[in-house]
Amino acid sequence: MSLISKVNLSANFLEAAPPLSAQEATEEANRCLYCYDAPCITACPTGINIPSFIKKIASGNMKGSAKTIMTANPVGASCARVCPTEELCEGACVLNSSTKPIMIGSLQRYATDWAIKNKQVMFKAGISNGKRIAIVGGGPAGLSAARELALLGYKVTIFEAEKEAGGLNTYGIVSFRLPKEISYWEVEQVKSLDVEIRTNTRVGTDISASALLENYDSVLLAIGMANVPDLNIAGEDLDGVYDAIEFVKETKTKPITNHLVGKKVAVIGAGNTAIDAATCSVRLGAEQVQIVYRRTAAEMTAYRFEYEFAKQDGVEFKWLTAPQTIISDEAGNVTALECVKMELGEPDEDGRSKPAAVCGSEFKLDVDVVIKAIGQSRHLPLIEQFELDHDGGVISINLNSYQTSNEKVFACGDAIFGKGQGEAMVVSAAQQGKESAYAIHRKLTQETAETA
Structure with missing residues (x-):
C-alpha cells in the first residue's frame, strides 16, 4: 500500500x-x-x-x-x-x-x-434601477439571489470569506462527485451580470455589519454554516483528528498526498459530509474506513444514494455506536477509538429516537485517524453583529418574506435551516436564494412607490 x-x-x-x-x-x-x-x-x-x-x-x-x-x-x-x-x-x-x-x-x-x-453566457443584466444590495456569502443561495437581483436591475455585491466563491459546491462536495470547475462556471455566469464578488472578505472582520447596513439598500445573509463542532471527548486535540469540512476542502484546494495510505480511519457521524469524508479517505489509500454513528441507518441524514455509494467503496458502518475517548501512544499518535454501544429510546426534540449508552458495552476500534462529521456550528458572532433574532444560530425570519427581525436584512439557505431536519439540499438553497431576491425586490419596489 x-x-x-x-x-x-x-x-x-x-x-x-x-x-x-x-x-x-x-x-x-x-x-x-x-x-x-x-x-x-x-x-x-x-x-x-x-x-x-x-x-x-x-x-x-x-x-x-x-x-x-x-x-x-x-x-x-x-x-x-x-x-x-x-x-x-x-x-x-x-x-x-x-x-x-x-x-x-x-x-x-x-x-x-x-x-x-461551449463557453455559453446565459443571461444579461437588467436595466439599472439605482439600488444596491449586499449579499453575505457566495454559496448556492447567495449566487442564486445575486443572479435574480442582477436580472432585476440591482447593483449586487457579494462578500465572500473564502478565496473563491461557490461555497459548498466549490469547497464542500468531493471532486469525484462535483469538480470545482463546474462551480466556477456557475460563479462566472453570475459575475457576467456585473455582480461584484469580493473574495477573501469576511464580514464582521474585514468589513462591519454596520457598514453594510449604512451603504446598501438591503442586506441578504446567505452565510451557510461554520465548522464541525467538538465531540467533547478526550483526545480530540490530537494531530490525527480532523474536521470533515476542512478535510474535504483540502482535497479540492491542495495537492493530493499519500498521508492516509495504509491507515485505519474512523468517521464520526452519518450525514452527507461524513460520507464524503469516508469516500475521500478510501481514495486517499486508507486500508480501512469505518463510519461510527450513534443511531441506525433509518435515522442517518445522508442521502440513500450516498449511502450506497459508500458501501460500494468498501466503507463499513458501525451503527448504534458512540465515541468516548480517542486514545494515543506516547508519541501522540492516534491508536484507537474507545466506543460504547447505544440503544434507542423515546424521540427527542427533533423527532428522532434518542440514543442511550448500554452499560458495560465499551469496546475499542483500532484506528490511526479520526474525522469529525457531526454536523456544523452556526455563525453566531456574525448574526449577533447584525443584532438579529435567532434560535441557537438559526436566524428567525418571516416565512413569507425571508425578512429577519431587522427589516433591512433578509436571510436564506442553511442560515435559516432549523435543527433536527437532516441536511439542507443545494437545490433548496438555490430556490430560497431566488425567493429571497424577489422578496427584497417587492419591499424596495413598494418603498420606492410610497416615496414617489
Whole structure:
C-alpha cells in the first residue's frame, strides 16, 4: 500500500460517474413522455421545466435546453450531479410504475456540460434601477439571489470569506462527485451580470455589519454554516483528528498526498459530509474506513444514494455506536477509538429516537485517524453583529418574506435551516436564494412607490 503513487491517488478524485454520450442522451430524451402538468416539475424545488429541457435535447437545441435549466436553477450544473434525484424529480416520474424513470439528472448534466464546454453566457443584466444590495456569502443561495437581483436591475455585491466563491459546491462536495470547475462556471455566469464578488472578505472582520447596513439598500445573509463542532471527548486535540469540512476542502484546494495510505480511519457521524469524508479517505489509500454513528441507518441524514455509494467503496458502518475517548501512544499518535454501544429510546426534540449508552458495552476500534462529521456550528458572532433574532444560530425570519427581525436584512439557505431536519439540499438553497431576491425586490419596489 505504501507504494501507491500520488499520481494514482489524484486519479481517484476524477469524476466518478461518466457522462451520457450523445447517442445515449438522445435515446434517453426520446423516452420522455413530455407530460402535461408533469409531476417531475412539481418535485423539483426550483421548478425546472423538465419536459421542456429534455425535449430540446431530443431536438438538438442544446443552448435552449441549458438555458431552460439555468433560468430556473442558477446552480443547475452542480445540482445535476449532487441532487438526490431519485427522491425528487426521478422519484416522481410517471414511468416508475411501468419501467424505469427518465435519467433526469444525467440529462441535466448533459445539457449544462454542453453549455460549459461551449463557453455559453446565459443571461444579461437588467436595466439599472439605482439600488444596491449586499449579499453575505457566495454559496448556492447567495449566487442564486445575486443572479435574480442582477436580472432585476440591482447593483449586487457579494462578500465572500473564502478565496473563491461557490461555497459548498466549490469547497464542500468531493471532486469525484462535483469538480470545482463546474462551480466556477456557475460563479462566472453570475459575475457576467456585473455582480461584484469580493473574495477573501469576511464580514464582521474585514468589513462591519454596520457598514453594510449604512451603504446598501438591503442586506441578504446567505452565510451557510461554520465548522464541525467538538465531540467533547478526550483526545480530540490530537494531530490525527480532523474536521470533515476542512478535510474535504483540502482535497479540492491542495495537492493530493499519500498521508492516509495504509491507515485505519474512523468517521464520526452519518450525514452527507461524513460520507464524503469516508469516500475521500478510501481514495486517499486508507486500508480501512469505518463510519461510527450513534443511531441506525433509518435515522442517518445522508442521502440513500450516498449511502450506497459508500458501501460500494468498501466503507463499513458501525451503527448504534458512540465515541468516548480517542486514545494515543506516547508519541501522540492516534491508536484507537474507545466506543460504547447505544440503544434507542423515546424521540427527542427533533423527532428522532434518542440514543442511550448500554452499560458495560465499551469496546475499542483500532484506528490511526479520526474525522469529525457531526454536523456544523452556526455563525453566531456574525448574526449577533447584525443584532438579529435567532434560535441557537438559526436566524428567525418571516416565512413569507425571508425578512429577519431587522427589516433591512433578509436571510436564506442553511442560515435559516432549523435543527433536527437532516441536511439542507443545494437545490433548496438555490430556490430560497431566488425567493429571497424577489422578496427584497417587492419591499424596495413598494418603498420606492410610497416615496414617489
